Amino acid sequence: MTETFTRKTPELARRHAGEKRFQWLGKAAITIAIGFLLVMVGTISWMGVGAFKQTQIALDVYLDPQEIDTAAPNKADYGAMVKKAQRSKFSDVKKHNDKRKLYKLLSSQAAFTLQHQVADNPELIGQTAKIWFIASDDVDMFIKGNTNVDDSGNAGKLDKKQLQWIAALKSTGDIRTRFNSSFFLSGDSREPELAGILSAFTGTVLTLAVCFALSFPVGILAAIYLEEFTPKNRWSDLIEVNINNLAAVPSIVFGLLGLSVFLNTFGLPRSSPLVGGMVLGLMTLPTIIIASRAALRAVPPSIRQAALGIGATQIQTVFHHVAPLAMPGMLTGAIIGMARALGETAPLLMIGMVAFIVDVPGSVLQPATALPVQIFLWADSPERAFLEKTSAAIIVLIVFLIFMNLIAIILRHKYRQRF
Amino acid sequence: MTLQTFNPEISTEPVIEIKQPVITVKDVNVFYGDKQALKNISLDIPKNKVTSLIGPSGCGKTTFLKCINRMNDLIDICRVEGEILVGGQDIYDPAVDVVALRAHIGMVFQKPNPFPKSIFENVAYGMRIHNLTNSKSELGDRVESALRGAAIWEEVRDRLDQPGTSLSGGQQQRLCIARAIAVEPKIILMDEPASALDPIATAKIEELMDELRKNYAIVIVTHSMQQAARVSQFTAFFHMGELVEHGKTDKIFTSPGDERTQNYITGRIG
Ligand SMILES: Nc1ncnc2c1ncn2[C@@H]1O[C@H](COP(=O)(O)OP(=O)(O)OP(=O)(O)O)[C@@H](O)[C@H]1O
Ligand SMILES: [Mg+2]
Numbered sequence: 001m002t003e004t005f006t007r008k009t010p011e012l013a014r015r016h017a018g019e020k021r022f023q024w025l026g027k028a029a030i031t032i033a034i035g036f037l038l039v040m041v042g043t044i045s046w047m048g049v050g051a052f053k054q055t056q057i058a059l060d061v062y063l064d065p066q067e068i069d070t071a072a073p074n075k076a077d078y079g080a081m082v083k084k085a086q087r088s089k090f091s092d093v094k095k096h097n098d099k100r101k102l103y104k105l106l107s108s109q110a111a112f113t114l115q116h117q118v119a120d121n122p123e124l125i126g127q128t129a130k131i132w133f134i135a136s137d138d139v140d141m142f143i144k145g146n147t148n149v150d151d152s153g154n155a156g157k158l159d160k161k162q163l164q165w166i167a168a169l170k171s172t173g174d175i176r177t178r179f180n181s182s183f184f185l186s187g188d189s190r191e192p193e194l195a196g197i198l199s200a201f202t203g204t205v206l207t208l209a210v211c212f213a214l215s216f217p218v219g220i221l222a223a224i225y226l227e228e229f230t231p232k233n234r235w236s237d238l239i240e241v242n243i244n245n246l247a248a249v250p251s252i253v254f255g256l257l258g259l260s261v262f263l264n265t266f267g268l269p270r271s272s273p274l275v276g277g278m279v280l281g282l283m284t285l286p287t288i289i290i291a292s293r294a295a296l297r298a299v300p301p302s303i304r305q306a307a308l309g310i311g312a313t314q315i316q317t318v319f320h321h322v323a324p325l326a327m328p329g330m331l332t333g334a335i336i337g338m339a340r341a342l343g344e345t346a347p348l349l350m351i352g353m354v355a356f357i358v359d360v361p362g363s364v365l366q367p368a369t370a371l372p373v374q375i376f377l378w379a380d381s382p383e384r385a386f387l388e389k390t391s392a393a394i395i396v397l398i399v400f401l402i403f404m405n406l407i408a409i410i411l412r413h414k415y416r417q418r419f
Numbered sequence: 420m421t422l423q424t425f426n427p428e429i430s431t432e433p434v435i436e437i438k439q440p441v442i443t444v445k446d447v448n449v450f451y452g453d454k455q456a457l458k459n460i461s462l463d464i465p466k467n468k469v470t471s472l473i474g475p476s477g478c479g480k481t482t483f484l485k486c487i488n489r490m491n492d493l494i495d496i497c498r499v500e501g502e503i504l505v506g507g508q509d510i511y512d513p514a515v516d517v518v519a520l521r522a523h524i525g526m527v528f529q530k531p532n533p534f535p536k537s538i539f540e541n542v543a544y545g546m547r548i549h550n551l552t553n554s555k556s557e558l559g560d561r562v563e564s565a566l567r568g569a570a571i572w573e574e575v576r577d578r579l580d581q582p583g584t585s586l587s588g589g590q591q592q593r594l595c596i597a598r599a600i601a602v603e604p605k606i607i608l609m610d611e612p613a614s615a616l617d618p619i620a621t622a623k624i625e626e627l628m629d630e631l632r633k634n635y636a637i638v639i640v641t642h643s644m645q646q647a648a649r650v651s652q653f654t655a656f657f658h659m660g661e662l663v664e665h666g667k668t669d670k671i672f673t674s675p676g677d678e679r680t681q682n683y684i685t686g687r688i689g
C-alpha cells in the first residue's frame with residue numbers, strides 16, 4: 001500500500017520535471033532582472049554620489065572696518081575682499097593674467113558667502129577670519145579625481161599654475177570636501193558647483209500634487225460609475241475602448257493638448273505646476289480608471305448581493321462595501337499612474353516647464369521645472385561637473401519614487417481586508 | 420415556442436387553496452439570455468408557514484427565490500415575465516422601490532457571504548442603514564438577539580470584533596442568517612441554509628424557522644427531504660424549470676401526485 005505513494009512512475013517524474021524546469025526558468029528570469037537593476041542603480045550611484053560632496057577652500061579674510069559700514073554691511077565690496085585674501089595667500093602672483101586664474105579657483109558665489117558670514121557674525125568686522133568658500137567646479141572635479149593631469153601638465157581646464165596652487169592649499173590643509181547641502185537647498189544655476197535640485201524638486205512635488213488631486217478622485221469616481229452604475233451596452237463598450245486607447249496615447253500629445261487648451265485658450269500661466277499637473281493628470285486619468293475598474297471587478301459579486309439583499313441602496317453598497325475592498329487595487333493603479341507622471345518629460349517641455357528656474361516656486365502658479373526636466377537640462381550641459389549632478393538628480397528621482405511606493409504599500413496595508 | 424416542451428397536464432392541475440397568501444406568483448417565466456430557467460410558474464406562498472422548494476440541482480430553485488426579492492435584477496441577461504404579488508402589490512411594477520422590497524424580504528444565500536467586516540458590524544449594518552435603533556445599547560442588544568436566534572451567539576460572543584470572514588463555513592452561514600433576521604423582514608428566503616451545518620446547528624436553525632414563522636413567511640430551498648418534511652408545512656417540487664407539484668408537505672411526501680416527484684423523493688432522480 002505504502003509503495004503506491006513512494007514509487008516514481010515515469011509519468012509522475014515527467015510532471016515533476018516540468019515543474020522543476022519552470023521554477024528554474026523563473027529564477028533565471030528574476031536573476032537577470034535583478035542583475036540589470038543592480039547594474040543600472042550601481043552605475044548611477046557610482047557616478048552621482050560625488051555630487052553629494054563639495055570641495056571648499058579656506059581663506060584668511062581681513063574684514064576691514066573701513067570698507068564695511070556697520071549700519072549697512074551689505075553694501076561693502078566683498079568680492080574685492082575675497083580677491084585680496086587670495087592675493088595675499090599667494091603673494092608671488094603679480095601678473096594680471098595669473099590673478100584671473102587664481103580667482104577662478106573659487107566659485108562666483110564667494111562674495112555672497114562672505115557677505116552672509118558678516119551679516120550673521122558682525123563681531124568679525126575688524127578681524128581676520130578663516131572662512132571656507134565653495135571651490136569652482138574645475139577644482140571640485142580635480143579634487144574628486146574626475147579629471148586627471150594629462151601629458152601637457154593640465155587637468156581639465158586647470159593649468160599647471162592652478163594645479164600648483166591647489167597643491168599648496170592641500171599641503172596647508174586649506175582645501176577640503178564636505179557634505180554638499182547646497183545641492184539640496186538651492187535651485188538651478190549656470191555654475192555647476194552651485195546648481196541644486198530644490199527648485200526642480202519643489203516643482204515636481206507641486207506638479208504631482210495637482211496631478212493627484214485631479215486624477216485620483218475623478219478617476220475613481222469615473223471607474224465606480226462606469227463599473228457599478230452604467231448598464232452594459234454598446235455605449236459603455238465604446239467608452240471602455242476609448243479609455244483604453246487614451247491610456248496608450250503618447251504623452252507628448254497630452255502636452256500639445258495642454259499647450260493649446262490650457263495655455264492658449266484658457267490663458268493659464270505658462271511653465272506653472274498647475275498646468276503641468278493638469279496635463280499629467282489627464283494623462284494619468286485613463287490608467288487610474290482602468291486599474292480601478294479592474295479592482296472593482298475583482299470584488300466578489302456575493303458582497304454586492306449581501307448588501308443589496310438586506311436593503312442597502314446601490315450607493316451604500318458601493319461606498320460601504322465594494323469601494324473599500326477595491327481601495328488597495330485603486331491605490332496601486334494611482335501609484336502606477338503617478339510614477340509614470342513623475343518620470344514624464346515630454347509633455348512638460350510642451351507647456352514650457354523647461355525654463356531655467358533658479359527660484360524655488362512658492363505656489364502652483366509660479367514658473368517651475370520638474371526633476372526629469374532638470375535631469376534632461378543637466379545632461380545636456382557641456383560642463384564635466386554637470387555629469388555627476390545629472391546622476392545625483394536621477395538618484396533623487398529614484399528615491400522619490402521609492403518613497404511614493406512606500407506610501408502606497410502602507411496605504412494598501414491599511415485598507416487590506418479579506419473577502 | 421418554449422411552451423411546446425411544457426406539459427399541459429401540470430398547469431391544469433388544481434392549485435391547492437391557500438387563504439390570504441403573502442406571495443402570489445402568476446405565470447412567471449424566467450430567461451437567462453435565450454435559455455429559459457423557469458417555465459410558467461404559478462404558486463401561492465402562505466403566511467406564517469414554511470414553504471420548502473425541492474428539486475434536482477439546476478432545476479431553478481435559486482432562480483425562483485431570487486425572483487421574489489428581485490435579486491435577479493443584478494444579472495444583466497436575466498429577464499422575468501409574469502406577475503409576482505407581495506401583499507397584493509406587483510413587485511415588478513416600475514413604481515416599486517427595490518430597496519424597500521428587499522428590506523421587506525430578507526434572503527440567506529446558498530453560499531455564505533459575510534461582509535469582510537467585524538461579526539458585530541455584519542449584523543448591525545442592516546439595522547444601521549434602516550435606522551432601526553436609536554441608541555448604542557439597543558443596537559448591541561438587537562445584535563445579540565439576532566445572533567442568538569441564528570444559534571451562533573455562544574460561539575462568537577467573545578470575538579464580536581473579529582472579521583466575519585474568519586469564521587468557519589457553517590458559522591458564516593449562521594452569521595448570514597443573523598444578518599438577515601436582524602432587519603426584521605416580513606418574508607425570509609433561505610437558499611440551503613443548513614447545507615454546511617452539523618446536525619446540532621441544523622436543529623437549532625430548524626427551531627429558529629419554526630419560531631420565526633409565527634411572524635413571517637419563510638421560503639426555504641433544501642436538498643434534504645428529511646429537513647423539508649421536518650420544517651415545512653408546504654412543499655413545492657421543481658423539475659427542469661417546471662413546477663411539478665405543490666401542496667401540503669405531508670401529502671407530497673406520502674402520496675405524491677406526479678411520478679417525477681415520487682422518483683425524486685425516493686431518490687431515483689436528482
Ligand atoms: N447567472 C446565470 N446566468 C445564466 N444561467 C444561469 C444563471 N444562474 C442560473 N442559471 C441557469 O438557470 C438554471 C437554474 O439555476 P438555479 O441556480 O436556479 O438552480 P438551483 O435549482 O438553485 O440548483 P442548485 O440546487 O444546484 O442550487 C440552471 O440551468 C443554471 O445553469
Ligand atoms: Mg441553488
